[in-house]
Amino acid sequence: MNTLDSEGMELAAALQEHAPRAPGMEPHLHAAITQTATALGSLLRARLVLSAARSHELPEAVALPLACAVEYFHAASLILDDLPCMDDATVRRGQACVHRVHGDATAILAALAFINRAHVLIGLAYAAHAPAVRVRTALLLDDTLGLAGLVGGQARDLRFGEGATDRREIAVIAAGKTGALFKLALILPALAVEPSAAEFRLLKALAVYWGQWFQACDDMKDVIGTLMNAGKDTGRDQALSRPNLVNALGPGAAQRRIDRLERQLARTSRNLQALGARWNYLAEFHAAITGRARARAA
Structure with missing residues (x-):
């Protein structure tokens, strides 16, 4: 617990x-x-x-x-x-x-x-917000939870192996299964302050990087983790022939991918902060979650 x-x-x-x-x-x-x-x-x-x-x-x-x-x-x-x-x-x-x-x-x-x-x-x-904000909220929910997001990602995950099984397909699935909810978590509260086009573009990029990073860390945990430290079944991706970056690339290459994503996250977060102090929370949040991930891996 x-x-x-x-x-x-x-x-x-x-x-x-x-x-x-x-x-x-x-x-x-x-x-x-x-x-x-x-x-x-x-x-x-x-x-x-x-x-x-x-x-x-x-x-x-x-x-x-x-x-x-x-x-x-x-x-x-x-x-x-x-x-x-x-x-x-x-x-x-x-x-x-x-x-x-x-x-x-x-x-x-x-x-x-x-x-x-x-x-x-x-x-x-969002009931009291402008109609345009409520419409963007509805579209965001459809984008992140529907066929372009969580539902579509899970469907591809279930059929993994019937088509492409390369790193690109693994990334596409991760974007749907994991990245979509990060996109929702990042953008949903931001809609209330109506971000600029530049801010919105960086938020979407940050969501992609976070989703890929988190899924890669989870893949690593599935391969080298145990039930005790993972809190869930491990080794399931290989047993079920499901997408897993570590199984596809090997632990060394997967770790280098994780490290590269962390650098992309830090750079995107800095670019957002340069557009306004209201994005300063991102650096602190990223430091906290990467710190937790390293502590679990230690």
């Missing part, structure tokens, strides 16, 4: 507060939702949203629900990813997967409940 800092505890409380629940709801579904809302990971995406929202001076009544919404999308994707028809995983975040405890059907319904709740939270957060 993770030891949470003050921000983590704040997010944990908000994730409980905003979780999808209703009086008299079916008890197995309630239990599956409770398990998901309390089995916390690093809260990386939620922390990114919260840092961005506070940097952009959004009210706390907006910042925390937005952070919860992105984390709910992420949690739902993990529930679905672990199903027997997907990765057939047994352990997630140090405990039995939701479908292993509550059954496949209940797990799917729990994922749908979190997705629905996330859409509601985002809609309420």
